Structures are given as C-alpha cells and as structure tokens.
Amino acid sequence: MALETLPAMSEPSDPQLDYETIVRETQAHIRAYIAGMGVPRHDVDDIAQDVYLELYRFFDRVPAEVHPKQWLKGIARNLCLNYFRRTSRRNRLQREALVEIFLRAEQEGPPGLAEGPIRRALDGCYKKLAPESRRMLALRYEQELPSQTIAQRLNTSPEAVRVALFRIRATLKNCITKNLASENG
Amino acid sequence: MSQLEILINRFLDDRSELAPAELDELIAGLRAEPDRAVQLREQLVVDDLLAQKMTVDRRNFMAQVQQRIADFERTEDEIDNQVSELRELATAQFERPSRWSGNSTWVRAALALSLAAALAGFFLLPRWRTSERRPVARVVAVQGTVTATENQATAALVQSETLFSGQGIAAPVGSSLTIEYDDRTQIRIAGGSQLTLDIEQQTGAKRMTIDSGEIWATVAKQTVGAMEFATPHAVAVVLGTQLHITVTADDTLLEVTEGQVRLDRLAQRDSIDVAANQSGLASETLLQLRPLVWPASTEGLAYAFDPFVRRVPRARNPNTRNWYSSELDRVGSTAVNEFTDALELTGGYFHSQDDGHDIVTVSQGSDGFSLELVFSSAQGDSADPARIVGLAGEDGKDNFYLSQAGDELTFVLRTDGPPPPPMKFQLPSVLGPNKAVHLAITYGSGQITAYHEGQALPTTLALEGSLAAWTSGKLLIGADRGGASPWRGTIEAMAIYHRCLGASELARNVNNYKALARVEP
Numbered sequence: 229m230a231l232e233t234l235p236a237m238s239e240p241s242d243p244q245l246d247y248e249t250i251v252r253e254t255q256a257h258i259r260a261y262i263a264g265m266g267v268p269r270h271d272v273d274d275i276a277q278d279v280y281l282e283l284y285r286f287f288d289r290v291p292a293e294v295h296p297k298q299w300l301k302g303i304a305r306n307l308c309l310n311y312f313r314r315t316s317r318r319n320r321l322q323r324e325a326l327v328e329i330f331l332r333a334e335q336e337g338p339p340g341l342a343e344g345p346i347r348r349a350l351d352g353c354y355k356k357l358a359p360e361s362r363r364m365l366a367l368r369y370e371q372e373l374p375s376q377t378i379a380q381r382l383n384t385s386p387e388a389v390r391v392a393l394f395r396i397r398a399t400l401k402n403c404i405t406k407n408l409a410s411e412n413g
Numbered sequence: 414m415s416q417l418e419i420l421i422n423r424f425l426d427d428r429s430e431l432a433p434a435e436l437d438e439l440i441a442g443l444r445a446e447p448d449r450a451v452q453l454r455e456q457l458v459v460d461d462l463l464a465q466k467m468t469v470d471r472r473n474f475m476a477q478v479q480q481r482i483a484d485f486e487r488t489e490d491e492i493d494n495q496v497s498e499l500r501e502l503a504t505a506q507f508e509r510p511s512r513w514s515g516n517s518t519w520v521r522a523a524l525a526l527s528l529a530a531a532l533a534g535f536f537l538l539p540r541w542r543t544s545e546r547r548p549v550a551r552v553v554a555v556q557g558t559v560t561a562t563e564n565q566a567t568a569a570l571v572q573s574e575t576l577f578s579g580q581g582i583a584a585p586v587g588s589s590l591t592i593e594y595d596d597r598t599q600i601r602i603a604g605g606s607q608l609t610l611d612i613e614q615q616t617g618a619k620r621m622t623i624d625s626g627e628i629w630a631t632v633a634k635q636t637v638g639a640m641e642f643a644t645p646h647a648v649a650v651v652l653g654t655q656l657h658i659t660v661t662a663d664d665t666l667l668e669v670t671e672g673q674v675r676l677d678r679l680a681q682r683d684s685i686d687v688a689a690n691q692s693g694l695a696s697e698t699l700l701q702l703r704p705l706v707w708p709a710s711t712e713g714l715a716y717a718f719d720p721f722v723r724r725v726p727r728a729r730n731p732n733t734r735n736w737y738s739s740e741l742d743r744v745g746s747t748a749v750n751e752f753t754d755a756l757e758l759t760g761g762y763f764h765s766q767d768d769g770h771d772i773v774t775v776s777q778g779s780d781g782f783s784l785e786l787v788f789s790s791a792q793g794d795s796a797d798p799a800r801i802v803g804l805a806g807e808d809g810k811d812n813f814y815l816s817q818a819g820d821e822l823t824f825v826l827r828t829d830g831p832p833p834p835p836m837k838f839q840l841p842s843v844l845g846p847n848k849a850v851h852l853a854i855t856y857g858s859g860q861i862t863a864y865h866e867g868q869a870l871p872t873t874l875a876l877e878g879s880l881a882a883w884t885s886g887k888l889l890i891g892a893d894r895g896g897a898s899p900w901r902g903t904i905e906a907m908a909i910y911h912r913c914l915g916a917s918e919l920a921r922n923v924n925n926y927k928a929l930a931r932v933e934p
Contacts (some may be wrong), residue, residue: 251475256462262461266424269464326436326440334454346462390422390425400463
C-alpha cells in the first residue's frame, strides 16, 4: 500500500501527523537509535522496517499523549532485544548487557543527537570537512571498505584508519550538536 | 592508546569482530567508564547517519518501508483467504446431514478425520490447488506473428484480444507485442522473447515469468501487492515504476528509469534495490548495481559525444583502442551550448580530420554500421538539401552522409558492394527547432534500417558489402566536404558504430537517453 494513502493517526499528539510524515521525519533518528544499541550496520534497516510495520499495524493504538518518536523508540528497543535473543546464549547475554549500557548512556549522555533535523545538520557539517576526511569517509561508507583495505590504499595501518575515522565522527558529532542547538535555541 | 580504546575502535569497525572474551572486556570497560559508553554510543549513531547518507543500498529507506508494508498486506490477504477456505470446508462438514448419533465412535473418528483434513487443507491447499484461468491483460499492439500457447494449443494474437493467466507468449525475432492491464500498466515485449503471464491467485498481484528476451514496462502504482518479473536468475519486485528487463542464457539485466525495483536472487538469497537511472545485473555468480549509461554498450563504438559523459567528443585511438577527447574545429556561425555542450549550427559547420581518420581506421574491417543522432532541425521548409553529418573520403567519395531537404531525410552509405541508390525517408513527427528526435540508422545483414525513437521505420534499403571501401577523410557536421549545403539545427548527441545495432539495443539506448536527460540539470 502506498504510504500516502494511509489514514491519519487517530488523535495523535499532533493531529497533522500522518503515517508518511511520521516515517519521513523520524526515520533517520530511529535508524541511528537502533544502530546506537550495537546492531550491526547491515541489519539496522531491517529492524527499522519492522518498527515502522508495527506503527502501520497499530497506528490507531498509539496513545495520544505519547509522541510517535517515543513510541517508535520503545518498539525499536524491544525489537533490538528480540534480535539479539536470536543469537547464541553467551553472545546474547553480552549483547543484552551492551544494550543496557547503551540505553543508560543515552539517558545519561547529553541530548545533542536526539532531536531536530539531524540529517540536514549532518549534510552541513559534512561539507565543512577537509577533503582528505571526506575521502576517507567515502572509502568507508560509499565503497564500504574494511579498515584493512583502506589502510592499504592510503599506505597506513588499519589502527590508524580506525583512529582517523573515530576523530572524523567525533568532529561531525560536535558540529551536528552545535548546529541542532543553534536551530532549536 | 589504551586497550579499551582499541576494543572500542574495533567494535566500531565491525560489531561482530570481537571474540567473546574481548566483548566481555569491552563490557567491563564501558561499565567502569560510563563516559566512554556515551562516547561509543555517539560514535555508533554518527556512524549510522553517515551510512544512511553515503551507502547506496541505505538511501531509499522510505521505498523499503513501502515495500515492507506491501509484502505485509499481501501476506495478510493470503492468510485471510486461507482462513476463509478453511471455514468453508468446516461449514460444509457441519452442514452435511447425518443420521448417526454424535456419540458414535464412527462419528468421532469422522470428525477427527475432518479436522485432520481441514488442517492439511490449511497448509497444503494453496499449493495444491490448480491455477484458475483468469483474464490478465489485453493486447494493445502487435507486430508480426506473436503467439499465445495454452493447454498445448497455440494461436496468433490479434489486437484487443484478452490474455489469460497461464498463457505462454512467444514473440519471434522481428515481432513485438504491447499489452495493457486494467490499471493501465503497460508492457512492451520485444521480438525474440518467451514468457508466461500469470496472476497471484489470492491477491490478484501481477506475475510474469520471462524465460528469455526483453520487455519494457510502465507499471502503475500497485495496490494489491508488488508486480513480480521472474527470470531464471532473479525476481524483480515492482510497486510502480518504469523498467526494462533483458534476459539472456547467462544473466538478467534490469534497467530502471523511474521509481525503484528490488532485484532478488532467490537461490543465493540476496537482493539489491535498483533505483531510477541505475541498472542491476543478476547472474548465477553475481548481483551488481550499475549506473544507467548512454550508449548502453560501447562495443563497436567508434565515435561519440553526449550531454552526460562525453561532453567533449571522443574518438577511439585505432592503435591502442583507448578513447581520447577531441574538440571539433569550427567554421562560420556555430556554437557549443555552454550548458548542454550541444552543437548549435546557424550557417557554419564543425569538422575534424583526426576523428574522421580514426573512425575510418577502426571501422574499415567491419560489415556493419550504425549512426545514432539526437537532433532538432531549424531548417524549416527549405527544400535545398542540407548536410547534417557526413564522413568524407580522401578519394572524393563520401563514406556516409545524412542530409535533410524539407521533411525528407537522405542517407547514403558506401560499401565495397554495388553502389545503392540513396535511402530517402521521413520521420513520423515533423522536424523542427526545440523538438529533439532520436534517429538511428543501421546497416547489417544486407539491409539499411532507420529508427525513430527506437521504433523501426517501414522504409528499408537493400545493400551489400563491407566498409572496406572507406577511405580516410574529414568528419563533417553541418556541411559537405566543400563547406556547402549548410544545415541549421542542434545536435545534442551522436554515436557512430562499426557494427549493426539491434532493435532492442536501440530501444534501450532511447530509454536510457531519455532517462538521463530527465535528471540532467
């Protein structure tokens, strides 16, 4: 069924929000939220699709007083735990422990990445990166190369690649947080 | 760098890379240093945002959700139908008049058997039930003899005929068939194709099994479940889009011009999402996403320019077979459009001695030829022959040329066979400024054929021989070898091949060109 043909949510917190609007406005956050629980990158979107399928199925049951994103996060959390429960016992216990750690980190950490037009902020910050940083991101995210291969191409070590990527992401995170704060403020 | 930092970086690199003992160490470290846990979570979030932005198969999430919901709806409908059938079965059992007491052992046994049968029916009925013959689509155009086979009976198709599920369609080389479904989904089936039409019995979703050949589809938005095109190598799952599928013995090529299509390899259990202006290639050994290009193939291509990639004309070096860029020389009133790089001719002409020489050198051994041209004419009603493009020979004879006089086009190709008369033809649409047309002229198998927008024109010309008679000379655009017969108009793109392009390949090139032109700024 086409997204735009779906009904508006009954008595949502914002009556203007229909299904398609909710998906469009929350998907970047929800996918990143799922990734933030340690789900491997290649499985993030499968779980996110399940989250939005649940929203589709129970669209009229989302409590009016709950913002759809909060409801979606709750569903995402449960689906992530289900996802890890399918793994072996030891791995499952470790993954559940990690989810617990990341959920606490989300609650205790600064709200910087939680709200606002995060993809737009990322686009703006990405443009400010140095060309060599963008090149490294292209190798990792566009070409999906492992650190070992990137290291060979750049004539450096895999560990140096990991450190460089960590720094670039940290720079982006600071920039996004700053941009979102100035937009919201 | 601390051990915890190393573990964090490796975890970020690959969530499944750490051994169980290392994962335990990471967990302990994060518990001991909550700030690190916050930092790692933020890294995971930014990592995913970057993947959402940059990784090809993660860019169309909205379409994936749409597909997921369509799959869900289809499954729900299937379950509903199965439950309905089960109810009908059960009702039939209970409504049957019985003269036996319900306490009888026989009756109990019969009820137990009924229940077992009903359960078996629930799981097996959909698979065992033979397909019901249902109307699927109707014929809107047929060229040549295209047949439909059903229950071993074969009949030629005619316009307006209704097509049914289960019918096998055979379109021999040189024929074509266009069919239309109730929702205006239209499929054009090229000559040389074998396929079977079908419909999902439960939902009514459209199905087509393509054993070989080519189809072009404009699929309306599907409301009862995705339309599926199954080939020996993959299944293309479509909700509403424009696409082209080519099936050979080795692989399946899916080209998407609008919307998005999922290409699944069922045996290998992998899939790719092919978006507009991309193509996907599936074979037993690979599943690959590729951008749409014009021309679709550079095999036998001797010279080309286009507004997409070869903005500066390129010719093939006969020695290395590599491409080189080559600016055309200009004489008189001409311009290269600064936005589109199209050649604009207003009395002058373009030429290149080097390009002409190299086109001749790489083409001389061939017995096929093709010219593709995207142009608009500003000639008006002028009845004087004006030379659009030509390749002069140093012996004073032209290797080929195309000219215009009013609405009539003339094409001449030189071979080492007996010289034929010029081929004169008209296009179905009126030539005019700002009305770009795609014209192709091919030579092969003893015949010259012209195509307008990928469709063969009725006029053909018999011709024999190879291009061995060609002699080196200038490539000329907009005038003849003496700079006379000036042609006024715009040439957006041109490709010269030393092989004969087939009808389906030309149709693909037209589609690709249009798709690329739509997205070019």
